[in-house]
Amino acid sequence: MSKAKEKNTLIIVESPTKARTISGFLGNGFEIQSSYGHVRDLPKSKLGVDLENNFEPVYVIQPKAKENLEKLQKLAKKAGSIILATDEDREGEAIAFHLAQALELKKIERIAFHEITKVAIEEALKTPRGINMNLVDAQQARRVLDRLVGYELSPFLWKKIKYGLSAGRVQSAALRLLVEREKEVLAFNPEKYFTISATFFSLDKKRKIQAELFKINSENIQEPGIESEAEVKKILKNLLDSSAQVFEIARKELKKSPLAPFTTSTMQQESYSRLRYSAKQTMMLAQQLYEKGFITYMRTDSVNLSKDSVSSAREFIQQSFGKEYLPEKPNFYKTKSKMAQEAHEAVRPTNAFLVPEEFKIKNEDAKQAKLYELIWRRFVSCQMEKAVVSQESVVVEASFKKDNYYFKANGQKILFDGYLKASSSTTKELILPSLEKSEGLVINDPKLEEHFTQPPPRFNDASLVKMLESLGIGRPSTYASIISTLTARDYVSRTESKSLQSTNLGVLVTDLLTHHFNNIVDYQFTAKIEDEFDEIADKGADWRKMIKNFYEPFHQNLLKKETEVTRAEATERPSNEVCDKCGSPMVVKYGRYGEFLGCSKYPECSNIKKIPKPSQDTGILCPGCGEKDGGKVVMRRTKARKRIFYGCSRWPQCNFASWKRPDDGE
Ligand SMILES: [Zn+2]
Ligand SMILES: [Zn+2]
Structure with missing residues (x-):
């Protein structure tokens, strides 16, 4: 080895994938190594905080990091300079801090970046800084x-x-x-209610409209619907003999704006809603995309976008969708979070021109591809023109004697799709037939629908x-x-x-x-x-x-x-059950195998029993076995869709089941 050869710059990051991606950008003279996460932390088996000494943390080298640290130490000695390039947030800053301590680095150079791209790394290398102890302290x-x-x-x-x-x-x-x-x-407690809908035909029978009853005379029907079954039956009967006409037609044009680019929170929400990925799975996939250089840093509460990213999105939009999809000025989104100094960026693709179809060719992981597509669509659409939607509502009046019944149908039509062209969200069109105000209609097949109010989800x-x-x-x-x-x-x-x-x-x-x-x-x-x-x-x-x-x-x-x-206070709560041995009230207790009912007179009485399955007793005798065996009708929910049905308390001995309450009649 010739003495004249220039020494390498050693860059340390926290993950091997990230190291590999950066190696691809930087030429000779750089050596990129990974710390494999944290190298020092609080001990596993001890408190590790010195309470006598103003909460001084007592850090230990992670056993799994020892071997790698020795290797890094050797490389650090040979290197001309050492740069710590861990992630830009508090956790990343803390990893850099602990690395500097564990490697006993004298001169520390720290760089941080939103995205792992050639441009971003080269830019960051121009302005190295020291370790930001405020961020480290927040993490500590x-x-x-x-x-x-x-x-x-x-x-x-x-x-x-x-x-x-x-x-x-x-x-x-x-x-x-x-x-x-x-x-x-x-x-x-679910409560029953009813709604009424009907189909109305034009006199030439060529057009029809489906609408729902929302108002009777001057009274709007209260949400969620009509409670009295007798009342809905009377209404249905009246409707059969009613005469109908178009009462009102209203149209309005609406502009719909695109949503802000993703933060961590909105990305997790959308990823769950559209892909059913858990928050944890989403973050794991996002981290892989980030470390491979496809998206910006995935932990952020900011919706800021870099100037460069906005202009490249605008270029892409103009080229791919045309001028009419490009707003005159870039769309700007304001970050709600009050954090000022950690001004990060939204989660966005690092290259707007890498469309989802091409991403799939470059990167084979199907789950990563789906998340990438969500991120890409959200980003590109956030810089596009508003969509224009025409909303129409038709009110039909059905009259019987002195009573007027009002039905409503809503339709919508997309006049200009705008950002919807790139967005993951879909807007359904529903085109209503063309009708004239005061046009006579024929009511057909008015129907009542039975519902139950639902608990909060x-x-x-x-x-x-x-x-x-x-x-x-x-x-x-x-x-x-x-x-x-x-x-x-x-x-x-x-x-x-x-x-x-x-x-x-x-x-x-x-x-x-x-x-x-x-x-x-x-x-x-x-x-x-x-x-x-x-x-x-x-x-x-x-x-x-x-x-x-x-x-x-x-x-x-x-x-x-x-x-x-006391232990009893922590693990017992009252119940409505009475002990069948001594007549004292029973309490719900928590034991090694979960909850059970125990006598409150324990230890004098040691009676225990299983907690009866929660069900809602209707007090009605079971039509199947009530007379003979005394089964009662109880309200239950289906496993899959949690729909309410009525079954027998003696299930599985008795198989009675019905969607309707047996005392509903008919
Ligand atoms: Zn007892
Ligand atoms: Zn029964």
Whole structure:
């Protein structure tokens, strides 16, 4: 080796895929290596926070990182300069910080970028900086605070409920949302209501229109519909003899604007809604796309777009769709988040000209391709012209004696598709027949439809992320892990339709925390803590002071609750059941195998029994077996679509089932 040879620049990133992508851009003189994630962290088996010493974290080298660190150390000694190029957010900054410490780097050069492209890397290399300690401190504060809460609160749950449970900041507040919703669902009593629709024919029978009754005389029908069955039957009878005419035709033109480009939250929502990808799966795929250089950084709450990306989108739109699809000026979107210094970009493709069809050829992973297509469409359409839609509504009047019944039909027609041409969202057209005002019509086949009011829907990945964001709980880097932690710990299960449903265990833990550690499950308090992390990152607020303010009252309260809360209080709740051995009330208890009913006189009476399946008794005798065996009709829901039906309490001995309540008559 000749002494004259120039030394290499060593660039360290956190993932091997990212290292490979960057290697493809940079020529000789650069060596790109991966740290494989964090190299230092709090220890696994100890608290790792020095409470005597102002919350000093005691970091240890990760065992799995040791070998790789030695290799990096050797390369660092040989290198002419060392550049840390980990991700641009707090987590990335912390990885860079720990790398610098573990490698004992004297001179630190740090670069950050929104996207892994040749231009972006070369640009970043021109302006290296030091490590931003505000970002590092915000990450340390989160790590230390979550460690303290988990380390002290989890053993409390072990003693009071069950060994191995865990509680944590943010996750427990998110769980409370699910528990409260589940309680609403269980307490919900469906009520029956009716709607009426009819088809009206023109006199020449060539045109027809389907419309729904919305108003009787001057009274609008209250949502969701008519409750009285006698009333709807009377209306139906009147309608059969009514005479009908077109009462009113209204048209209006509407401009529809494209949606803002993706943030982490909106990407997770859309990806769940359209592709049924969980938040976790979406983030995994997005990270792969980012590390391969196809999209910008996937953890962001910003809708900013770089000037270059906007002009290349505009160029693409003009070339591919034509001038009429290009707005005069670029569309601008405003970021709602108040974070100023971490001004990131929206999630967007790095190359607007890489259309989804061509992406599939370049990159074979089908799931990545589907997510890429969503991101690409959202980005390109956000820079396109508004769509123009014509909406039409026709009101038909059907008169019988002194009563007038009003029916409405709505139609819509796309006059100019605009951004819809590139967007993933579809707008359905429904063209109504051409009718004249006051034109006579013939009513045909008026129909009543029976419905039941529905409970509020359970959360799914999309609606939960949306709710968390609106409450200010969690951040782009944490939404996905909140959900996966809750499901991994059996606090939440997924229904057949993938919705999130809290378990008995989830309810128990939430009730306990709500009564005794209210801050931990309080939405506002949790949001305030997130804001305080932002203050550290953006303004350099003192992170140790912030932890102290949280920890001291939390710890005092915990000591108090250790003695105050009994195991029985934590694991028992009242029930309506009476003990068949001694007549005392029974309580719902939580044991090793889940919930069961136990006598409240335990240990004098040790009677236990299974919790009866939740069903709603209608008080009606079963038409199948009621006379003979006393079966009762109970309301149940179908497994798949949760539709309400009526079955027998003696199922499976009796197979009676009906969509209608048996006392409905006819
Ligand atoms: Zn008893
Ligand atoms: Zn029966």
